[in-house]
Amino acid sequence: MAKKGNQITGLSIRYKITIIIVLLVLFTLSSVGIFVSINFRNALTAQAQEYLLKIADQKATEYQLAFERISDEVAAMVNYATDVFAREGIVEDFEMGEVLMPWTGSGYGSPELERQLHYEILIMQRVGVVLKPFIANNPHLSLGYLGTENGVSIFSDVEATKTIGQLQGYIVNKRPWYLLAKDTGTVVWTEPYVDANTKELVVTCAAPVYKKDRSVAGVIGFDVLLATIQEDILSLDIGYNSTAFLVDSYGKVLVRPGMTRENVRWDETYNTTDLLTSENLEFRDLVEEMVNGVTSIGTYTAEDEVKYLSFAPLKSIGASLGIVASRSEVVKPATRIQYAIMLIIGIVFIIAVIIGLFIGNNLTKPIKELTMVTDLMSQGKMNLDLLPETRTDELGVLIQSINRMVSSLKIALSRR
Template sequence: MTPRFSLRQWLTIPYVALILGVAALVGALSYRTGSEVVDTLSRNLMLETVARIAQAVDRQLIGSAAVLETAFARGMTAAPRLETDLEALRSRFWAATSLHGDFDANVLYGNRAGQMVSMYREGPDRVEWRLRPSPTGPRETYVLPSIDAPLPKPTLLTPPLDPRQRPWYQRASTSNTLIWTSVYIDAVTRDLVVTRAKRVNDAAGDFQGVVATDVALHSLNSFVRSLSLSPHSVAFVIEAGGELIASSRTPNIRRGADGENTRINAAESGDPLQVAAYRHMRQAIRDNAGSFDNAHSLRFTGPGGQLVQLAFSHLRDDAGLDWFVAVAAPRSDFMQGVMANVLRTAAIGGLAALGAAGLGLLILNWLSSDLQRLTRAARLVGQGQLDEILEVRGRGTIGELASTFSEMQLRLRTDALTGLANRDWLMRCIDRRIGNGQRETDREPFAVLFIDMNRFKLINDTLGHESGDRVLIEVGARLRSATRDGDVVARYAGDEFAVLLGQVRDLAAAEKMRKHVHTCLLPPFESLAQTALREEVFGASVGLAVFPGPAHNAEELVRLADQDMYAVKTRGRD
C-alpha cells in the first residue's frame, strides 16, 4: 500500500536530504581551502591599507618642513628686532605659503623680544600679513593682494598675545632640530591641528626666535573616512596616548557639557571594534617593548566572539612625531571576497540547484494551482509589491497559509494603531508614482501633504498616552473622510501624518486640498469630550509638495512637504 505523506513531508524530506548533503560537501571544501586563502588575502590587504594611510599622513605633513625651510633656510639668522627684517620676511613668508597651492596655509615667527609676525593665505588673491610689534600691544593685520603691494591701512586686534608663552615656541626654543607639538583643537576652525616649528639663531649663534607652521588635519580625517576596506572594518590614526586624530567610524572631537570641544581617546570612542582593536594594539606594543620597525599584523577575538584581523604601524620622525595607524576588520568580512572559494561554492550550488529544481518540478506536479498562485504572490511581496491580491480558494493547510499570508500583507502595509497605511507603504506608493511620472505617457501631477499635530504633547502630558492614542485614531478617521478613495492616508511617525493626493490638476487644486485637510482637523476631538481638554482646539500644521517638481524620489518629496509644514508653522498660518 502506497504510504500517504502530508504536504509538509513532501516538501521537507527531499530538500532536507539534499541541503544536508550539499552543506556537508561545501562546508568541508570551504574549511579546507577558504580559511587559508582568507587569512593570506586579508592580512595582505590590511597591511596595504595601513601603508596607504601612512602615505597619506606623510603627504599631509611632509610639506611643513619645506615651508619652514623657505621661511628660514638652514643657517639663516634673525635680527633682535622684527623691524630690521620685515621686507625680507614678507617675501620669504609669501613664498613659503605658496609652496603647495593650499589655502589656509600659514607661517609665523616669534622672537625673544615677544614680537610676532605671520602670514595667512586665505585665497589666491587674499593674504593677511599680521604684525605684532609688542606682546602687549595690538596686532596689525594688512590684507595684501600681491607680494609687492603697498601696505594698506591695518586692522587692529587689541587682545595681547605673547608668542613666548605658546607651546610651539617653548619646545622649539630648547631644541636644535625640528619639533612637532601635540595635536590640538584650533580655536578658530574647531578642527584638529598640529604645529611644526624650529629654532632660529642670531649671527652669533645664540637663540633669537622660533618659526612655525600649522598643519590642519581635517583632510586626513576625510581620507580615512573615505576608505572602503570591508563592510564592518574600522581604520584610525592616534597619538601615542590614544587620542584620535582620524577615524573611519567615529568623530575625533566631542562637545562637552560646558560647550567646549574636547579630544576623544580611542578607548572611549564608543565603537566596540575600534575600542577592542586599540586595546589589543596597545597590548602588542607593550609586549614588544613599544617598538615596531615595520607594520605588524595579528588576530584577536573581538566583540560578539568574532575573529578580527588587525594591522598597525608606528609613525615616527626626527621631529618627534609619535603616531599610530591601525586597521581592523572581522575575518568574516573577507569570506565573500575569496574568488576560488566562491567559484567552488557556485559550482556546487549550481548542481544543488539543478537537483532541487528537478525534485521541485516532480513535487510541484502534485500540488494545486493555489500553491502556484501563493508562490507568485510571495515572490511579488519579496519584491516590495505588498498590494498583490491573493485569490486562493483552497482549504486545509494551503488555505490557512494563504489566509495568514494575506493578513501579513495587510500588517506590512498598515499602522497597527490607526489602521492607516504605514510610512514604508506610503514611501513605496510615492516612489511608484514618481517612477510612472518619469514616462511622458504616464505623467500625471500629484501632491504630498505632511501633517503635524499642534500641541499634541499637551494631550500626552495631561491625559496620558492612552488618550493620545485615541486622538491619533480619530485624526486618522478624519483624514480618511476628508480625502478621496484614490488617495493614500498614512501615519508617518508619532503625531505626524502624510497624505498622497493621487490626482491634482494644478497647485491651486493641491492648495484647496491642503485647506480642506487643515479645516477637518480644527474642531475639538470627540475622544476628549469627557476630559479637561474637551474644548481645546488643537489643529495641525499642513505642508505641501507637488510632483513634477524639484524632488526626484519619495524621500526628497516628503522632505519638501516637511519643510513646507515647518514654514507654515513658523508663519503661524495653521
C-alpha cells in the first residue's frame, strides 16, 4: 500500500491536461466567434443603413414627383381660369350642378344673387369643365375646386357639391386653403385639415386666380386625401419593423400611420403633432435635420430601444419623408448567429472535456503503474510482475527501463 506521503496533493496531470485543452479550445472558438459576430453585425448594420437611406430617398423622390405634378396641374388650371376670367361676351349657360352659391346665413344663394353673379357663374362653369379631367386622371387627387371672392364655388364632383351644400355655413373664401393661397400669392400646400366633403384629413395644393386688374378673382384648390398616402406608406415592405411618416418644413406631421381627424369638425382647426417639441432630444435633433432638407440617417433611443431614422426631402412641397426602423430587427440575424456560436462552443466544450480526459488518462495510467511499482520496490518487494511494454513513446522507454531494473534486482537478490 502506498504511503500517505506519496499521495497527490495538487491537481493531477490528467486534470491539468484537460484544463489546458479546454482553455485552448474555448479561447480559439471564442475569439473566432466574437470576430465573426462583430463583423457580421457591423456588416448587417451598414447594409441596413444603406438600404433604409436608399428607400427613403427613392420614396421621397417618388412623392416629390407626384406633388410636383399636382402643383403643375394647379398652376395650369390657374392659367386657364385666369384666361376665362379675362374673357368677355360669354352667354351660354351649361347649367352645371357642380356650382355652389354663396352662403347667405340661412342657405346657399338666392334668386337675387344668381342675377348679380350670373356672369361669374358662366365663367365658373367653363372652369369646371376643364377641372374634371385633371382630377379624374390623377390617382392622388380626391377633389378639385374653384372658389371666388364673391363666395361662389364649383367642384369637380357634383356629389361633393351636394354634400357641402347640406352643411351649415360653408364659406369658401374663409377656408384655410383659400386664405393661405390668397395671402402668399403663389402655389401653396396647406397643413392637414378636415375636409368639408369627406370629413377626412386632407392637404390642399392651392393657388390664386387674378383678374386683369390684378385683383384676386378666386383660388383653385386640389385635395390630396392623407388616407391615400397612409395606405401607400403602410404598403411599403421595408422590413425591420419599420414605419414611415411625412413632416412639413416646420416639423409638423403631415402623414403618419394611424393618423385620424379624431373628433375635429370640418369647420374646426386640426392641430397636427409638432415633432420639434418632442422631449426626446436625439429624435428632435434628427427632425431638425429633416426640416432643413438634409438626406441622412441617424439613431435615437425610444422606449429603451435604439431606432434608426432615415430621411430625405421633398423639396417641391418643403416636406421630408422619414422611415423609422428597429435596430434590434436589423441585427436579429447576427443575434441568431451569436446563439448558434454559443451552442457550438458548448458542444465543443463537452467534446474537449472528453478528449482531455481521454488524453489525460492515456498519459496518467502508465505513470500510476510506474509509481506503484517503484513504491513497492522501495518497500523491498521484488516479487513484481513486469509492466506491459505496449507503448512506443517516451513512457514506453521508461517502462522498459523500469522492467530492466526490476529484472536486474530480482537476479541480484536471487544470488545472495
